[in-house]
Amino acid sequence: MNRTVSFPELDYQQSCMDEIRQMAERPSTYHIVTYGCQMNAHDSEKLAGMLQAMGLTEAPVRDDADFVLFNTCCVRDNAERRALGNVTWLKEVRKKHPRLMIGVCGCMVQEPGMAEKIVKQYGFVDLAFGTAVMHRFPELFLRALREDHVVIETGGEDLVVEGMPACRLRREQAYISIMQGCNNFCSFCIVPYVRGRERSRRMDDILQEATALRDAGCQEIMLLGQNVNSYGKGLGEGDFPELLRRLDRVGIPRIRFMTSHPKDLSDELISVMGSAEHVLPQFHLPVQSGDDEILRRMNRHYDVARYLDRVQRLRSSVPGIGLTTDLIVGFPGEREEQFQHTLDLVDQVGYDSAFTFIYSPRTGTAAAAMPDQVPASVSSERIQRLIALQEKRQREEMLRFIGTEEEVLVEGLSRRSSDEVSGRGRHGVSVTFAGSEKDIGKIIPVQIDGVKQNTLSGVRKES
Ligand code: SF4
Known part of the structure; x- marks a missing residue:
């Protein structure tokens, strides 16, 4: 059974946030640099929520911030090298901005041996902490403000923490983390070592979050987990198809999810995909290799057939x-x-x-x-x-999309032209069409009439 704790009940973290907010000598602006997957992007929303609760405001440009936090990824070697390269570069920035604080968090810090490496080679960093202790960020930040050596924390129990403040990037699209960690140990993957064992959030907590997002005008939710198909194991409250059915009834227009493991993709989930009104017709199904022997050595537990x-x-x-x-x-x-x-x-x-x-x-x-x-x-x-x-x-x-109609959730102006907007259709493909800023956040039906590389183009249908 997972242990769930509520952020408002973590009284000590709350008192640290209050204390930092009242400090005269503290950073007043922050900038978070995020690497890796959507899970990290959502963690950064929570970190930003805590920083704002401590009284800091976001600096849009990294070099203008008093506190820069790198939320890192270690799934691939190049992501790790890029993060460490940028951390090193900030050491130079600090020569002009001596009060600059530097933090490193996320999966990379949780990697075996990384804490020692940070102390030895990156001693100019003020604060480093892993994913398992993210809910203790206020306490660690306070210590970093008071202590003149690097504060490092990587341990931690695999908890589910509810109610952390979050500063969401968009009103119309939101991430909802439904589970964390992974039990699969694919032979190439470091995630189970840095994100811990699988633990699912309680269904009612997820439904409550979705309902609040719907009431705030959210148009699309993306459910996140390393293997959402095994959601609910050990919880005794229902599985992923059941969660989707119940979320479907909340009435948010669009529901997406990622990532799925082919070995856990059940007939029941496939059937819910076909019947749920708001679950979008798209599926991310990582295969990794098309060879049975390689799949076996990857420890994937399925074959090509x-x-x-x-x-x-x-x-x-x-x-x-x-x-x-x-x-x-x-x-x-x-x-x-x-x-x-x-x-x-x-x-x-x-x-x-x-x-x-x-x-x-x-x-x-x-x-x-x-x-x-x-x-x-x-x-x-x-x-x-x-x-x-x-x-x-x-x-x-x-x-196959030419001549069809796609409902597009507009995400922003197109990069190619300010007279065009772009967003994703229900099948997950990018679509551009003539529009303006006032379309952002709306779902607009578009008649598809062209394909440009990996995006579709079309014209708005009169409603
Ligand atoms: S299921 Fe995904 S996260 Fe888990 S070990 Fe395999 S690749 Fe990594």
């Missing part, structure tokens, strides 16, 4: 569903014919988009110790072929 069966059932239940995936190239020992199986699968499925990655060894994971690491030159050549095929298949798949 099972994966294709899930795809076929999803497409029968939700015709035209938007499918996306994640793919890893150059997993240890991957031979050319095994990579070819991945190409075959990508060709066969026809994804609307795919996140493609070169395998990156993460210390402490099973795959990092496997023999036959694939040379970088081979992986680079393979990923180019994979991207070329995916782009071709994506263009072909996009053609």
Whole structure:
């Protein structure tokens, strides 16, 4: 059973926030730099909520802030290197701005050995803390203000913390974290080591949050979890399909979720996808490889036949569903014919988009110790072929939208023209059409008449 605590009940954190707010000598502005996934983006919203409760205001530009916090990701080596590079660069900024405070948090800090590395090599950092102690940020921030050495905290129990203040980026779109952690231990992945074991939020807490968002005018919620398909295990309150059914009744126009594990994608979930009014016809289903032997060594617990069966059932239940995936190239020992199986699968499925990655060894994971690491030159050549095929298949798949109507939730002005707006259709694909700032946040029906690379274009339909 998960242990749930409520933020207002964490009296000590509340008193730290009050104390910081009243301090004369404290940073007055903050800037958060976020790396990685939506989970991190949502954590940054909570960190911003706490900073604002402590009286700080956001500085839009990093170099103008009195406190810069890097919310890091360690899923891939390059994300980690980028974060550390930027932290180092701030050391220079501090020469001009001596009162600048620097914080590092998120998955990277939780990595084995990282705390020691920060003390040794990044001693100019004021504060570093892992994901498991994020709810103790006010206390740690107060200590960093008082102490003249780096404050580091990485331990922590796997808790569910309710009621943390959050400063949401948008009114019309909101993240709702439904669970945290992961029990799967895919052999390439560091997440279970840095985010802890799976723990689900209570269903009533999620429904309450969704209801409040609906009442505030939210148009779309994105449910977040490392493996949302296993939501509710050990909770005894219902599973993910049940959660979706109950959220559907709340009446928020659009419900999305990510990420799903193919091994846990049940027939019941597929059936809910076909019947729920507000659950969007889109599914992110990471396959990682199209070769059974590689999938076995990745510890994924499904084979290609099972994966294709899930795809076929999803497409029968939700015709035209938007499918996306994640793919890893150059997993240890991957031979050319095994990579070819991945190409075959990508060709066969026809994804609307795919996140493609070169395998990156993460210390402490099973795959990092496997023999036959694939040379970088081979992986680079393979990923180019994979991207070329995916782009071709994506263009072909996009053609199915021509002549159809997509309801688009407008997210902003298009990057190409200030006379155009862009947003996502119900199937998850970007759509641009003529519009202006006043359309942002609205759901607008658009007749699709063109495909430009990976986006659709169209004209607004008169309502
Ligand atoms: S399911 Fe696998 S890839 Fe996804 S977070 Fe868990 S261990 Fe990582």
